[in-house]
Amino acid sequence: MTPFPEPAVQLEVHTREPFAEGHRFADTGAYEVLTATAHYTVDPHGAAPARDPDLDLAPRCFAGSGSAN
Structure with missing residues (x-):
């Protein structure tokens, strides 16, 4: 087993907003x-x-066998 978590089964996005007022890098x-x-x-x-x-x-x-969350 690796020290990294298993891949996500589901990603539930709650909010999505611009960073740095939408500045384009x-x-x-x-x-x-x-x-x-x-x-x-x-x-x-x-x-x-x-x-x-x-x-x-x-x-x-x-x-x-494992956790559901």
Whole structure:
């Protein structure tokens, strides 16, 4: 297992607004500020969840092997 979280299953965007009043940067253009919730699954027996003391309170996915959020 890698030290990085699993890929997001769903990204729920709450707000989307211009950054720096819509200023366009040289080669990249304008940036945006997103406020979002990433929903993902984790292996509850892996190394990464050890940092989350409340993982046992998280809902289980249909297979029962990981967290649904």
